[in-house]
Amino acid sequence: xxxxxxxxxxxxxxxxxxxxxxxxxxxxxxxxxxxxxxxxxxxxxxxxxxxxxxxxxxxxxxxxxxxxxxxxxxxxxxxxxxxxxxxxxxxxxxxxxxxxxxxxxxxxxx
Amino acid sequence: xxxxxxxxxxxxxxxxxxxxxxxxxxxxxxxxxxxxxxxxxxxxxxxxxxxxxxxxxxxxxxxxxxxxxxxxxxxxxxxxxxxxxxxxxxxxxxxxxxxxxxxxxxxxxxxxxx
Numbered sequence: 001x002x003x004x005x006x007x008x009x010x011x012x013x014x015x016x017x018x019x020x021x022x023x024x025x026x027x028x029x030x031x032x033x034x035x036x037x038x039x040x041x042x043x044x045x046x047x048x049x050x051x052x053x054x055x056x057x058x059x060x061x062x063x064x065x066x067x068x069x070x071x072x073x074x075x076x077x078x079x080x081x082x083x084x085x086x087x088x089x090x091x092x093x094x095x096x097x098x099x100x101x102x103x104x105x106x107x108x109x110x
Numbered sequence: 111x112x113x114x115x116x117x118x119x120x121x122x123x124x125x126x127x128x129x130x131x132x133x134x135x136x137x138x139x140x141x142x143x144x145x146x147x148x149x150x151x152x153x154x155x156x157x158x159x160x161x162x163x164x165x166x167x168x169x170x171x172x173x174x175x176x177x178x179x180x181x182x183x184x185x186x187x188x189x190x191x192x193x194x195x196x197x198x199x200x201x202x203x204x205x206x207x208x209x210x211x212x213x214x215x216x217x218x219x220x221x222x223x224x
Contacts, residue, residue: 031210042114042200042215043153050210086151092210097166100153 006089006101014109019076021104023089029099031092032065032072037103038085046087047074076106084108113137114216116201122222123191130187131219133201139214141165141207142184144176145200147218153200159184160207188221196223 006023013019023032031050035043047058049065049072056063063074072091076083089101114135123129135142143166144156158166159178173189184201198218204211 033210033212035215037151040217042202042217045212045214048210048212088153094209097155097158098213103151105151 004089004091004099004101006104008104009102010105010107012107012109013079015079015081017079019079019083019106020073021087021089022071022073023091023101024071025091026070027093028069029091029093030069032063033090033092033098034061034063034072034074035088035090036085037088043088079106079108081108081110114201114203114214116199116216116219118219119217120220120222122224124224125191125193127191128187128189129191129221130185131199131201131221132183132185133216134183135201135203135214136182137203137205137214139203139205140181141204141211142178142181143202143204143213144184144186145202145215147198147200149197157184157186165207191221191223193223196221 004023033048034046037043047063052069053067054065060077086103086105088103090098116133141160143158147153156170157176161181162178175187178184198220200218201216202213204213
């Protein structure tokens with residue numbers, strides 16, 4: 001099946017630093033979604049992207065839908081302790097079936 | 111009020127047993143899903159129902175049987191549990207089948223097979 005390659009797999013940063021992670025695919029996707037999963041909970045939607053080139057912000061989070069429709073990135077500015085968690089990209093190609101990336105585990109040192 | 115709720119949160123059972131996981135959503139959504147998250151946190155869709163009708167059935171052993179009594183509920187029954195079934199199972203829902211509809215997840219059911 002289709003796969004999304006998400007990188008990096010893990011990040012260890014200091015509080016206050018900016019974070020950047022991305023997702024790529026060899027196939028075109030029609031939508032890109034970014035989720036965050038906290039321990040013991042389900043993924044929570046952060047940002048949804050629907051058009052190639054679209055740049056969307058949600059507070060300190062910014063995500064972009066790549067112009068080729070084969071990639072997306074998520075940036076977090078001025079990280080805080082509650083940003084810790086696993087971030088997933090997910091893409092949708094046709095039918096309502098989301099394909100997920102492998103996740104980026106973010107750890108923040110205070 | 112929890113939007114997508116799953117029960118139980120934890121399920122520990124022996125190999126060979128049959129078990130069920132229940133899911134309910136109070137969002138008024140038409141479409142519901144079951145996902146499996148393995149120990150490496152990889153999320154993979156198993157099933158999807160739209161208004162009680164099966165629309166996605168990934169390559170899942172037929173020991174797994176979803177049932178949707180109404181559009182607000184999607185339960186998952188697993189027969190003859192195997193060690194490899196140990197995982198976290200997530201239920202999710204979306205407004206409808208429309209492309210790119212955001213999916214809302216429950217908090218998961220942690221299934222451990224002894």
